[in-house]
Amino acid sequence: MSINVNWDLDSIFAGGSQSKALADFLSQLTADLDSFEATGAPASLTDETQSAWVDAIQTLFDLGARLHQASAFVGCLASQNVKDERALQLMGQTEQLSAKLGALWTRYQAAFAEQDDAAWTNLVTNTDLNSVAFSLNKTRELARQKMAPELETLANDLATDGYHAWGRLYDIVSGDKEVEFEGKPISLGQLQSKFYDDPDRSVRQAAFELFEQSWAELAKTCALALNFQAGFRLALYKHRSWQSVLHEPLLNNRFSAATLEAMWDVVDAKSAKLLDYFDAKAKLFGIDKLTWFDVDAPVGQVTKTFTYQEASDFVVDSINTFDSAIADYCRMAVDQRWIEAEDRPGKRAGAYCTSLPLSREARIFMTYNGSYNGMLTLAHELGHGYHGWVMRDLPYGARRYTMSVAETASTFNEMVVRNASFEASRDDQERLSILGTKLNDAAAFLMNIRARFLFEQAFFDERAKKQLSVDDLNELMLSAQKTAFKDGLAVYHPLFWASKLHFYITHAPFYNFPYTFGFLFSNGVYAQAMAEGPAFHNRYVALLRDTGSMDTEDLAQKHLGVDLTQPEFWETAADRVLADVDEFVALAEKVS
Ligand SMILES: [Zn+2]
Numbered sequence: 001m002s003i004n005v006n007w008d009l010d011s012i013f014a015g016g017s018q019s020k021a022l023a024d025f026l027s028q029l030t031a032d033l034d035s036f037e038a039t040g041a042p043a044s045l046t047d048e049t050q051s052a053w054v055d056a057i058q059t060l061f062d063l064g065a066r067l068h069q070a071s072a073f074v075g076c077l078a079s080q081n082v083k084d085e086r087a088l089q090l091m092g093q094t095e096q097l098s099a100k101l102g103a104l105w106t107r108y109q110a111a112f113a114e115q116d117d118a119a120w121t122n123l124v125t126n127t128d129l130n131s132v133a134f135s136l137n138k139t140r141e142l143a144r145q146k147m148a149p150e151l152e153t154l155a156n157d158l159a160t161d162g163y164h165a166w167g168r169l170y171d172i173v174s175g176d177k178e179v180e181f182e183g184k185p186i187s188l189g190q191l192q193s194k195f196y197d198d199p200d201r202s203v204r205q206a207a208f209e210l211f212e213q214s215w216a217e218l219a220k221t222c223a224l225a226l227n228f229q230a231g232f233r234l235a236l237y238k239h240r241s242w243q244s245v246l247h248e249p250l251l252n253n254r255f256s257a258a259t260l261e262a263m264w265d266v267v268d269a270k271s272a273k274l275l276d277y278f279d280a281k282a283k284l285f286g287i288d289k290l291t292w293f294d295v296d297a298p299v300g301q302v303t304k305t306f307t308y309q310e311a312s313d314f315v316v317d318s319i320n321t322f323d324s325a326i327a328d329y330c331r332m333a334v335d336q337r338w339i340e341a342e343d344r345p346g347k348r349a350g351a352y353c354t355s356l357p358l359s360r361e362a363r364i365f366m367t368y369n370g371s372y373n374g375m376l377t378l379a380h381e382l383g384h385g386y387h388g389w390v391m392r393d394l395p396y397g398a399r400r401y402t403m404s405v406a407e408t409a410s411t412f413n414e415m416v417v418r419n420a421s422f423e424a425s426r427d428d429q430e431r432l433s434i435l436g437t438k439l440n441d442a443a444a445f446l447m448n449i450r451a452r453f454l455f456e457q458a459f460f461d462e463r464a465k466k467q468l469s470v471d472d473l474n475e476l477m478l479s480a481q482k483t484a485f486k487d488g489l490a491v492y493h494p495l496f497w498a499s500k501l502h503f504y505i506t507h508a509p510f511y512n513f514p515y516t517f518g519f520l521f522s523n524g525v526y527a528q529a530m531a532e533g534p535a536f537h538n539r540y541v542a543l544l545r546d547t548g549s550m551d552t553e554d555l556a557q558k559h560l561g562v563d564l565t566q567p568e569f570w571e572t573a574a575d576r577v578l579a580d581v582d583e584f585v586a587l588a589e590k591v592s
Helices: 020-039 050-080 085-114 117-125 128-144 149-162 164-176 188-197 201-239 247-253 257-285 308-320 324-335 372-390 408-424 428-463 470-484 513-548 552-560 567-578 580-591
Strands: 178-181 184-187 352-356 361-365
Touching: 020 050, 020 085, 050 085, 050 117, 050 128, 050 352, 050 361, 085 128, 085 149, 117 128, 149 164, 149 201, 164 201, 178 188, 178 201, 184 188, 188 201, 201 428, 201 470, 247 513, 257 428, 257 513, 257 567, 257 580, 308 324, 308 372, 308 408, 324 372, 352 372, 361 372, 372 408, 372 428, 372 513, 408 428, 408 513, 428 470, 428 513, 428 567, 428 580, 513 552, 513 567, 567 580
Parallel strands: none
Antiparallel strands: 178 184, 352 361
8 A cells, every 4th residue: 555645634524624514513512602601600619519610611621622623623624725715714713613712711710710719629629620630720820810800801802902913013014024035026034044044155144134124124113012012011910910021921831930040041051062063064164153144054965855655664663763652653643644745736834733632633734845854844743643642531621731841742753863864874964964953953942042032031121111222122132142142153133023923922922931941851851761761651651641730840850850940950951952063063074
């Protein structure tokens, strides 16, 4: 049997976007949501009302799982054919249901906060809700730290036009901008990939200069958007009596300020090692010092291509030498056609893995183009799939994990495959390229992301006192980049605060440090796995299973035996990442 490059969606709902089964599923879901909304919240929590509370909360989770199933499926339809109008309509329908369910949850969260402590403890300890107690307790804790429900509702309503709108304004202003490069009109996003990825340095330089100039033209508007959305957030935090701007993102990621500090201290102490990598790379480029537009540029070359069959075999085989259960999962996902990999027009860009909670399966979307990077993407997304697979039998309310641990299994898979391809390669240019991409990741997570964090922290400190001008923001960014890159670059990107969309994502403040956390966390897990061999498997699975029901520190203590608030774990992880530097330097000398 030959391998199939298209996924199977019909086994979930037959008939694509015209599916009768899906239409029926959605109308039943809508009806159930409406009737649940109509019943209203149960009366205060007592022994008498306890079972009504259990039923209501389980219904909320059940509605969530069903909506998740439908949304994931509809998302798949929309990605496989961007011209499928019916899929877009269905997406609008599931988004409306999501908003409705979100509002119901908000009402319940406020109600959780108001219930008596003893009655609440009894509810989440001595009933069927026990298996989702962690998530319910977290929800209640958060609601208790907020303002009175009517004030939160007001703030939430005002946020649409007074807060999130600044992010939307930014999207529109930056998305509309077109420039002419090499005789053709291109978007700023396309221009950015030119200066990051183009192997020709003069192209990168020209693209970067035009990029800075274009953002300088937009900077005044961006600065206003950034100032006003930060002002909104600071005012809201003040009314909630939240002392630190990190309070919310740390809660969202389920770890403490002490852990964050321990991690950044180690990054600060260790990242200077990357300057050896920068020096070797600069020599390869024939320059004295790297610039902002050289850091991510490719070195060496992987000329080999792989058919989809070869790539999936290589992924499965390399993982198999390490852990046969993960390899079996990957083989199954390929064979059962859970992956859409075909390279054809009309598909959306990018790659993702989505879970189907009711089917207890996943679907992976990508466009496999035969490249080495394509193979890594396949390995990465299969890691996400495996994470969901080991959690598939848990209650829906215990299956949701945060951004900080979401990349554990995906990064892990990627590392296994990268290392296997490095070992298998006999070509120096290829080996150089493989190490180069690994170290580019290291520079991104340890330096670039750290610069974003340092900037954002300094920005909020200043913003509490005054409104910042374009020059103020440029200065803060330049200083953050110099610190994070250890003065290792000849040219920086002071307008990064304007060009980086992440600073404008109002739904996830400080959209930066969870990336570094996830990267180092996964490397730390990988280091333990390497040290222990096959015996690590059961602990790995247990760790992944608990990602939806523990704080990150507890998770690491229980399954890895480490204290994340102390430097040791982070040091081991950073050393693993930086171990490639000397090998790269030696190889670079050999090829030049
Ligand atoms: Zn990922």
